[in-house]
Amino acid sequence: MTKKTTDNLSPLYTYQEGMEWNPVEKVIMERRSIRNFKKKEVPDNLIKRVLEAGRFAPTAGNTQPWKFIVIKDQALIAEMERATVQLSKLLMWFVDYNRNAFRRVFLAPYTKFMTRLMPNKLHPIPFNLLQQIAAGKTAAYYNAPVMILLLIDKRGIGNPVLDVGICGQNMVLAAHSLGLGSCWIGMITVLMMNPFWRKKLGVQSPYELTDCLVLGWPKGDYDGEVEREVQLVEWIGADGVKRIERLGV
Amino acid sequence: MVNLSLGKKGKIPDYFKSSQMNYGIVAFDSKLCTGCGICVSICPARGLTLTKRTDEPQKKIPALIETAPGISLCMACGDCSAACPEAAISIKRGFNAGFFFRKLSQKHDLTGPKKY
Ligand SMILES: Cc1cc2nc3c(=O)[nH]c(=O)nc-3n(C[C@H](O)[C@H](O)[C@H](O)COP(=O)(O)O)c2cc1C
Numbered sequence: 001m002t003k004k005t006t007d008n009l010s011p012l013y014t015y016q017e018g019m020e021w022n023p024v025e026k027v028i029m030e031r032r033s034i035r036n037f038k039k040k041e042v043p044d045n046l047i048k049r050v051l052e053a054g055r056f057a058p059t060a061g062n063t064q065p066w067k068f069i070v071i072k073d074q075a076l077i078a079e080m081e082r083a084t085v086q087l088s089k090l091l092m093w094f095v096d097y098n099r100n101a102f103r104r105v106f107l108a109p110y111t112k113f114m115t116r117l118m119p120n121k122l123h124p125i126p127f128n129l130l131q132q133i134a135a136g137k138t139a140a141y142y143n144a145p146v147m148i149l150l151l152i153d154k155r156g157i158g159n160p161v162l163d164v165g166i167c168g169q170n171m172v173l174a175a176h177s178l179g180l181g182s183c184w185i186g187m188i189t190v191l192m193m194n195p196f197w198r199k200k201l202g203v204q205s206p207y208e209l210t211d212c213l214v215l216g217w218p219k220g221d222y223d224g225e226v227e228r229e230v231q232l233v234e235w236i237g238a239d240g241v242k243r244i245e246r247l248g249v
Numbered sequence: 250m251v252n253l254s255l256g257k258k259g260k261i262p263d264y265f266k267s268s269q270m271n272y273g274i275v276a277f278d279s280k281l282c283t284g285c286g287i288c289v290s291i292c293p294a295r296g297l298t299l300t301k302r303t304d305e306p307q308k309k310i311p312a313l314i315e316t317a318p319g320i321s322l323c324m325a326c327g328d329c330s331a332a333c334p335e336a337a338i339s340i341k342r343g344f345n346a347g348f349f350f351r352k353l354s355q356k357h358d359l360t361g362p363k364k365y
Pocket of ligand 1: 031032033034035183184185186187188211293326328
């Protein structure tokens with residue numbers, strides 16, 4: 001397949017207009033969230049190598065406000081999956097207003113009010129995903145062989161959640177450059193609503209957990225370039241003149 | 250650039266009304282598609298299904314599942330088009346909700362990464 005060749009890539013630390021991607025850019029552009037994994041085990045040392053990329057991420061004031069938990073126990077992951085499905089069903093029972101006419105009339109105003117309170121959590125995309133998980137149509141953790149929980153230490157400075165996000169993306173890029181597939185999973189938030197699971201996974205103050213990573217050997221070849229929205233970028237040029245440019249066309 | 254009025258800032262769209270929601274649209278090139286079904290198996294939203302082709306009833310072609318008229322599960326992530334071995338999939342429209350959730354800094358047109 002042509003898309004995996006690494007010849008003809010531009011060297012690092014050089015720039016010429018319109019040149020090929022360099023290896024780092026290539027990993028960034030072709031990274032896709034992988035949701036199908038082989039059963040094959042991922043060696044501990046490879047996981048450690050990925051974790052190292054996270055350990056060296058930049059953080060506000062070098063506080064490194066995180067703690068990592070690696071889960072390889074398939075029985076535990078399966079148990080988490082079941083628990084997440086159950087919790088999703090419960091949540092959906094409260095907010096899914098599209099199931100029948102009765103719900104459409106009486107539940108829609110309530111759901112919209114809740115959405116106003118939690119606009120990010122009840123945004124249409126996670127709403128749909130939650131609905132699909134509750135209906136058993138898709139998995140929450142995709143039967144991944146490895147899970148990395150990225151615990152946020154709330155004592156970090158500034159905005160520790162952002163620091164942990166940067167750390168996780170470092171790991172994701174390192175994983176892809178090593179041939180592993182990965183996916184960010186925000187749905188673990190649902191599981192974290194249950195104190196039983198917070199205790200079981202050791203997510204207790206000062207730590208909190210909102211997102212995790214799943215890793216494994218990809219089943220199939222899904223990495224590749226995709227199309228993304230054109231961005232309207234505001235430039236304030238060296239001459240102080242403001243202009244809006246379309247990025248990506 | 251468009252700005253949201255106070256009314257639109259406050260209003261949450263109805264997720265199941267096509268007038269208030271723009272879900273992603275993907276197009277399958279029937280000349281290139283072999284009906285292998287990779288896209289269906291990897292769609293993160295489980296929003297695709299294989300349907301019978303109108304021109305060749307023995308063969309299949311993927312289609313977007315509509316959960317309500319004009320409403321799909323597609324958020325235009327592009328994973329299907331990255332995975333397609335025949336490059337038969339293109340994304341025609343990105344995801345954009347109405348009112349409060351409306352994105353202002355983006356356009357509906359989509360492009361691949363550009364080597365500046
Ligand atoms: C913080 C965060 C949380 C995410 N949570 C989930 C999730 O719960 N389930 C899922 O399937 N994908 C999840 N994703 C992956 C996104 O859906 C994915 O990145 C997006 O569709 C773009 O596709 P790509 O990563 O293949 O480019 C998450 C991504 C991020 C950054």
